[in-house]
Amino acid sequence: xxxxxxxxxxxxxxxxxxxxxxxxxxxxxxxxxxxxxxxxxxxxxxxxxxxxxxxxxxxxxxxxxxxxxxxxxxxxxxxxxxxxxxxxxxxxxxxxxxxxxxxxxxxxxxxxxxxxxxxxxxxxxxxxxxxxxxxxxxxxxxxxxxxxxxxxxxxxxxxxxxxxxxxxxxxxxxxxxxxxxxxxxxxxxxxxxxxxxxxxxxxxxxxxxxxxxxxxxxxxxxxxxxxxxxxxxxxxxxxxxxxxxxxxxxxxxxxxxxxxxxxxxxxxxxxxxxxxxxxxxxxxxxxxxxxxxxxxxxxxxxxxxxxxxxxxxxxxxxxxxxxxxxxxxxxxxxxxxxxxxxxxxxxxxxxxxxxxxxxxxxxxxxxxxxxxxxxxxxxxxxxxxxxxxxxxxxxxxxxxxxxxxxxxxxxxxxxxxxxxxxxxxxxxxxxxxxxxxxxxxxxxxxxxxxxxxxxxxxxxxxxxxxxxxxxxxxxxxxxxxxxxxxxxxxxxxxxxxxxxxxxxxxxxxxxxxxxxxxxxxxxxxxxxxxxxxxxxxxxxxxxxxxxxxxxxxxxxxxxxxxxxxxxxxxxxxxxxxxxxxxxxxxxxxxxxxxxxxxxxxxxxxxxxxxxxxxxxxxxxxxxxxxxxxxxxxxxxxxxxxxxxxxxxxxxxxxxxxxxxxxxxxxxxxxxxxxxxxxxxxxxxxxxxxxxxxxxxxxxxxxxxxxxxxxxxxxxxxxxxxxxxxxxxxxxxxxxxxxxxxxxxxxxxx
Numbered sequence: 233x234x235x236x237x238x239x240x241x242x243x244x245x246x247x248x249x250x251x252x253x254x255x256x257x258x259x260x261x262x263x264x265x266x267x268x269x270x271x272x273x274x275x276x277x278x279x280x281x282x283x284x285x286x287x288x289x290x291x292x293x294x295x296x297x298x299x300x301x302x303x304x305x306x307x308x309x310x311x312x313x314x315x316x317x318x319x320x321x322x323x324x325x326x327x328x329x330x331x332x333x334x335x336x337x338x339x340x341x342x343x344x345x346x347x348x349x350x351x352x353x354x355x356x357x358x359x360x361x362x363x364x365x366x367x368x369x370x371x372x373x374x375x376x377x378x379x380x381x382x383x384x385x386x387x388x389x390x391x392x393x394x395x396x397x398x399x400x401x402x403x404x405x406x407x408x409x410x411x412x413x414x415x416x417x418x419x420x421x422x423x424x425x426x427x428x429x430x431x432x433x434x435x436x437x438x439x440x441x442x443x444x445x446x447x448x449x450x451x452x453x454x455x456x457x458x459x460x461x462x463x464x465x466x467x468x469x470x471x472x473x474x475x476x477x478x479x480x481x482x483x484x485x486x487x488x489x490x491x492x493x494x495x496x497x498x499x500x501x502x503x504x505x506x507x508x509x510x511x512x513x514x515x516x517x518x519x520x521x522x523x524x525x526x527x528x529x530x531x532x533x534x535x536x537x538x539x540x541x542x543x544x545x546x547x548x549x550x551x552x553x554x555x556x557x558x559x560x561x562x563x564x565x566x567x568x569x570x571x572x573x574x575x576x577x578x579x580x581x582x583x584x585x586x587x588x589x590x591x592x593x594x595x596x597x598x599x600x601x602x603x604x605x606x607x608x609x610x611x612x613x614x615x616x617x618x619x620x621x622x623x624x625x626x627x628x629x630x631x632x633x634x635x636x637x638x639x640x641x642x643x644x645x646x647x648x649x650x651x652x653x654x655x656x657x658x659x660x661x662x663x664x665x666x667x668x669x670x671x672x673x674x675x676x677x678x679x680x681x682x683x684x685x686x687x688x689x690x691x692x693x694x695x696x697x698x699x700x701x702x703x704x705x706x707x708x709x710x711x712x713x714x715x716x717x718x719x720x721x722x723x724x725x726x727x728x729x730x731x732x733x734x735x736x737x738x739x740x741x742x743x744x745x746x747x748x749x750x751x752x753x754x755x756x757x758x759x760x761x762x763x764x765x766x767x768x769x770x771x772x773x774x775x776x777x778x779x780x781x782x783x784x785x786x787x788x789x790x791x792x793x794x795x796x797x798x799x800x801x802x803x804x805x806x807x808x809x810x811x812x813x814x815x816x817x818x819x820x821x822x823x824x825x826x827x828x829x830x831x832x833x834x835x836x837x838x839x840x841x842x843x844x845x846x847x848x849x850x851x852x853x854x855x856x857x858x859x860x861x862x863x864x865x866x867x868x869x870x871x872x873x874x875x876x877x878x879x880x881x882x883x884x885x886x887x888x889x890x891x892x893x894x895x896x897x898x899x900x901x902x903x904x905x906x907x908x909x910x911x912x913x914x915x916x917x918x919x920x921x922x923x924x925x926x927x928x929x930x931x932x933x934x935x936x937x938x939x940x941x942x943x944x945x946x947x948x949x950x951x952x953x954x955x956x957x958x959x960x961x962x963x964x965x966x967x968x969x970x971x972x973x974x975x976x977x978x979x980x981x
Contacts, residue, residue, distance in 0.1 A: 287445040291476070292490070294576050295569065299492075307367070307567075310574060310584040313375040313592035314340070317409035318389045318421045319397075322610050322625060329423040329458035330627075336374070336387050339461055343372050346468040346549060351560035353464075356510050361545055364493045366564035368571070372417065372471075376593025376601045379411050383593075383603035383674070389629040391610045393719045394752040396424040398797075399440055401869065403450050404750035410450055414579040415588050417474070418453030419467070425457050428751075428797035428868040429790075438466050438556070441473040444577045452579075463556035468549050472562070475570035475580070480550045486517035489550070491565035495542045500552035508558040513544045604675035605633040607668045611684050615715060615758060617809035618661060618690035623654040626668070633670035640666055643685075658687045663717065683721045688809070689713040692761040692857055695932035696768045697966045697975065698882035701759070702737045703729060706962045706979055708760055709741065715758040725749045727757045727862075733835050733875065735780040735842040737977070740877035745799065746786060746833050749866035757862040758810065762881060764854045766932075774884045775849040777803070777816070777860065782836035782843070782875040784827040789870060795821040799871040802863045803847065807855040817847050824874075834872035842877065848884070885973060897969065905979035912950040912965065912976075919944050924968040927952065927978075930961065954980045 316336050318329065326332035331339075345351050349367040357365060374386030390408045397405055411418060425437040438460035442451060454470035461467060478489040481497035488496070498516040545551070549559045550566065562570070574580045582588055589595035608627040616622050626636060638648040642664045643656045658664060664685045669678040689712070693699060703709050709729060716727040725748040731739040743755055764775060781801070789795060800820040804813040827834065827841040836842060860881075864874065898915035912925070924939040935957045938950075952965075963978045 291445060291573070291576055295490075295572055298568065298572060307369045307571075310370045310571070311589055311594055311596075312370060312372045312417050312584055313415065313589065313594045314372050314386060314417045314419060315375050315384075315411050316387045316419050316421060317406075318387065319392050319394070319405055319408060319423075320389060320627075321393050321423060322391055322612075322627070329421060330389065331421055331458060331461065333385065333387060335462060339467055340372060340374060342462075342464055343468055343471065346464065346560065347372070347471075347562070349561065351464060353508060353558065354560050356508060357547055357561060358510055358512055358543075360512075360542055361547055361561065364563045364565075365561040366567045368562060368567045370570070370574075373594040375411075375416055376598060377591060379415065381591070383601035385603055385630055387629060388606075389608055389627055391608055391627055393754070394750075396426045396752055397422045397455065398751040398868070399425055399427045399437065399455070401751055402455060403448070404752075406451055406453075413447075413449055413452040414582045415592055417471070417583065420453060420455045421458050421461055422455060423458060425455060426797070428793045439470045441470040443473065444476055444573055444580055449579075460556065465549050465553075465556040465559040469556075469559075472550050472566070472570065476573035477550050477562075477566055477569060479552070480545060480548050489566075491563060491569055493563045493565040494548065494550075495545045497544050497551070501544060501546035502552055502554050508555060513546055515543050602674050603631045604677060605670040605672055606630040606677050607670045607679040609666065609668050609679070609681075611666070613685075613810070614717065614719065615686050615688060615756070615810040616658070617688050617761075618659060619657055620809055621655045621657050622685055624652060624656065624666065624684075626651045626670070628668075628670045631672055631674065633676075634672045635670070635676075637669040638666065639668075640664070658685065661687045661689045661712070661715075663687075681721075683717055686715050686717050686758075688715050688758060688859065689760045692763050693932070694763045694766045695928065695964075696766055697926070697928060697932075697964065697973070698767050698880065699762050700881075700964070700975060700977070701879040702977060703734075703739045703741050703877060704737045704962075704977065704979070705739065707977075710739075713760045715756070717756055719754045719756070722748070722753060725753065725866075726755055727876070730875075733782075733837070735782075735839060735877040737877075740875050743864055743874040743876075745864075745866065745871050745873050747869055749799075749869075749871070751797070751866055751868055753866045755864040755866075757864075757876075759860040759879075761857050761859055763856045764849075764858050764881065765856050767881070767883060769883045770885065775854065775881065776884050777845075777847040777849055777879075777881055779845055779879040780842040780877045781819075781824075781845065782826050782841045783824050784830040784834040784841075784872040785825060785870050786829070786831055786834075786872045787870050788829060790868075793868060798822075798867040799824060799874070800865045800867065801874070802865070803845075804861045804863060805849075805853050806859050806861065807853075807857060809857070810859065810861075813861060814852070816849060816853065817845065819845070830872050836875060842875075849881075880975075882975070883973065897974075899967075899974065899976065901965070901976050901978060904977075905981050906952075906954070907981050908954045910952045910978055910980075912952060914943070914948045914950070914967075916943060916945045916948065920969045922968070922970055925950065926966045927958075928964045928966065929958075930963075935963070952978065 318331060320330035323330040326335065347368040347370045349365055375384055378384040388409050392408055394405060406420060427437060437457065439454060439456040441454040454467065454474055456467055456470065480489050480494050481499050482488045486496055486498055495515065496517045546553055547559055547561055549562055551559060553559060574584060586595065593601055605628045608629060610625055610627065612623040612625060624638065636649055636651050638653055640646055640656050643658055663683045665680055665682045666684040667678060667680040669676055701708055708714060718726050725744050727741050727743050729739060730742040734740040767775065798821050800818065801824060802815055803817040804815045806813045826843045827836060862876065900913040902911055904910060920943040922941060923943050925937065926934050927936040929935055958980055960980050965976045965978055967974050
């Protein structure tokens, strides 16, 4: 009865663990902790999945037959082809997450030592654990042939500026580089691993892997944080999960890992002071129900009693400890479970099959294979101004190139044979591609990337009354004077012009964010250059940046999810053409939401859904060449579309027209657009002692002005004729009413 109940509980736990990535957590400063993983799918729902339960039970039955029927437990040598996918942010080779080939070779040596009971500190094992430790006789080798049969060194390098990895949406980064799981063990090296269900004050995820029975093909493999990859235990731990091993404490107090010879553990062993010593940590779980009852149960109870009382095997690779250079062993039972997984699952079995070893070039006596280089590159700056130089970095891999041929369409010079070209300039604004061909004595390959460099609009706007952008036809964005791009490049998720909605006027900007953005993806919107020194300010008056935005979610925040992993919008400024940026406002978490939840594509249909942001710009932001950036960072996929409208850079005393109208003034400009004549209608609810109107063209030149000493309350009509010094185009009407300023736009067709 006890065993039956325990197995049922274990099923629940295994279900939970299989549906979630396994991970090791630690705190900095030597402190460590383990956090129970969050789960996006309920346990009840998983238990209702017949396919899952069928697979889980089938594997357990297979293990039982191996034990009960003494089926062949051969420890013949098995070879596993491995490919490392290094997803890096443009780091120098051997720094940060861009591990060098020598470091990858070091990882491979460590893995093979651990799996063959030859870890560097294996002599520290106490006798009681040394007798149950085993040699898995599994050898891991870097692949020598890629999926197309080309020569490879088994190490791929992919530039991606993504700063963190979402373990619940990892297919997004694994799509950058993936090889068939039935032929290779995929290991991804990344800068950082984050879970939206992880506490921000808790541990750091060092690695994770999915069980074979539930891992989708494109996600199957091990993901490792670069900072932990060179330790002795982390990569072997995740390979253990990849081969169906469970944590030795069973992920519950005094739990069971389904392996007979691993001792029962109370919990993780983070608190054990120094697991590298030969000291014994006595058992903290005790079994009081082990009295022999005869028959099969007698054998079971005796085994269970021994597992309870032998002590805690913190030296086991599948434990959590404070120093991951200390675990050094697998038990013989764990080895049988891993090898059984390599037999039971067809896509694990095919990996070590002789035909696949030959195809991937890792079989004994495989012929030598010399690879050709594969190009990879990036620009040191994504955004530059006209005439400003930009440099490019070669990140080619697979073999060291002996020649480089760069092509820079629209750039000067247009070509280069340097490994890392510098001083490339562009004379016109726009988005520019780059092509790189690399070769050695074996051969060569080419790579073209679109939107590698974005060049900003060169003209600096000079206006005494301030600047505005309503994204109407004829304004700067529609004229191509704003810059919009994403990282990584994603055409569907960038800022785009829309006239389907707006706060005022007819048009606005829209960011497609309805399942269009992967977590960590960035969308940038950069303004033209403004001369903020030209804005006339009263004594002591500050500059303000104002804009309207609208945003909704597509669903509520999942239970247990961290709100810090939601979408965010940051506003920054630069005075040096984007070489550096300073933040002035962060809109994060729930602050960004203006319209609640919209399960379908969101479009604001009421002015109340548009929020006003009013930023007091610091004096440091003033200058004669200032650009503003709206930087959107995608979070977990619960966000919907984001809209932007009515950007203004004005003095603090200037009031936006919609605010003015809601107080003591009503202002209308009709028709707009106009062909030859427009009327400016002011409806005043109180007298104005001083009134002035100035009309500016796009260059900031005053084309018409008028003033009156006093306007009584009531309706006043001011006619504006195109023939009065005006031509077709966009104009700004700046009104001063008793010192308060309001600006409207007028288009003459």
